[in-house]
Amino acid sequence: MASPTVKQSYTIPCASVFRDAVLDLATRREVNAADLARSVMLIVPRDVIDGYTDPGDPPAGDRETIVLKSGPAEGRPWRRKPRLQLRLPSGYSIVTVRKALKMALDFEGGDVRIRVDRPDVLAAERRAMQEVADLKKRVMQPPAELLQSREEVERLRQIVHNLAFDPLDRGVSTYNDALHVMGFPPGARPDLQAIRTKYRVLAAIHHPDSNYGSHQRMTQLNAAMELLRRHVG
Incomplete structure (x- = not known):
């Protein structure tokens, strides 16, 4: 029979706005607030929580x-730091609990999402990436070697054409524009x-120095990369 979990009382100092939101x-x-923290700490790896803001x-x-409700000063007002009082299993630091609560708020607000990866999807993604890596090696070969097989050259051109995105007339101005240029699905x-x-x-495909490069696509690719990087940061 498993031993009962030992719980302790945690006093979590925090801003009053944060406390009220929790x-x-x-x-x-x-x-209750303890349930929110416990739920996050059960499903999110500790190192991810530790790295959170x-x-x-x-x-x-x-x-x-x-x-005050007791003691010599009973009935008198007392100003103190805002706080949350939670009962949780022992062993957590105050900072870890506070970060877990912040993550719970961000989950609710849609600022953070949990990605669940299926092995078959990951395997297909790895195969696709390997095919693209092989394509990159072929594209960067000297033209004389590529011309040894007209059929191979035509096949490679068709693959690159299928991979290439249609440049946006207005340029990359929104998050969804950047997703399109980088090949991510809408809303990713x-x-x-x-x-x-x-x-x-x-970049290896669209760089102007490659055999199938495009200055316009490379420019929009750079803009998309910068926009998505700022969004993640």
């Missing part, structure tokens, strides 16, 4: 007034690593 979310979800302690001047939220991987592959 309590509001908990009320709307019909849970800490909303921090309350700023100077951000205080709440309470009335790629991370920085995925963006860089896509850019390296497409």
Whole structure:
């Protein structure tokens, strides 16, 4: 029989705006603040939480007034830092709990999403990336070697044509424009690593110095990369 989980009381100092947002979310979800933190800490790896932005302690001047309920000063008002009081399993740091609560708020607001990868989808993606890498090697070969097989040259041209995006008449001005140019589906939220991987592959194809390069496509690719990088950062 498993031993019961030992819980402890955590006092989490935080800005009053942050505290109110957490309590509001908990009320709307019909849970308590501890449930929000626990849910995030159960599904999100610890290193990801540790690397998340800490909303921090309350700023100077951000205080709440309470009335003391016991002791010599019972009944008197007392100003203190805003806080959340949670009961959770022991072993967490205050900062980790606070970061988990911030992540819960960002999940609710749509600023953060969890990606669930299926092995078959990942395998297909790796195969596609390998095919593109092989194509890159062939494209960069000297023209004399490519001309040894007219059929091979024509096949490579067709592949590059299928990979190439149609340049946007108005240029890259929106997040969805950037997704289109980089080859991501509409509404995707790629991370920085995925963006860089896509850019390296497409830059090798569209760079004006390559056999199938395009100055216009390369310009829009650079603009898309910068826009998505700023969005992730």
